[in-house]
Amino acid sequence: MNKTNRKKFYDSQTWKSCRKLVLKRDNYLCQLSIKQNKLTPADIVHHIEHFEDNPSRALDMDNLLSVCSSCHNKEHPEKGRKKDKRRMKSRRMMI
Numbered sequence: 001m002n003k004t005n006r007k008k009f010y011d012s013q014t015w016k017s018c019r020k021l022v023l024k025r026d027n028y029l030c031q032l033s034i035k036q037n038k039l040t041p042a043d044i045v046h047h048i049e050h051f052e053d054n055p056s057r058a059l060d061m062d063n064l065l066s067v068c069s070s071c072h073n074k075e076h077p078e079k080g081r082k083k084d085k086r087r088m089k090s091r092r093m094m095i
C-alpha cells in the first residue's frame, strides 16, 4: 500500500460514509476510553487490523473502532515516537 493509494482511500466517499456509520454505531464515543469508564468523544475511526497490513478489511465494520486522538496515539506508538522521546529528554535536562 503506497501513500497515494492511502490518500485516495481516505478521500473516498466510501470511506467517509463507512466512517460515519462506525461513529454512529459507537455513539460518537471513544470505545477505548469507555473501557476505562471515561466518556470521550471520538474523532478518529481506527483500523484494528492496520489498513496497510490488510487493505481488504479497510471497510469492514468489525475491523473499525471509534476512538479519541489520545487513545489512537497509544494504538499507533510508531507515530512520532522518536520526536516525543527527544522532547522528553530535553525537558528533563532543563529541569
Ligand SMILES: [Zn+2]
Pocket: 030, 031, 032, 033, 034, 040, 067, 068, 069, 070, 071, 072
Ligand atoms: Zn479515548
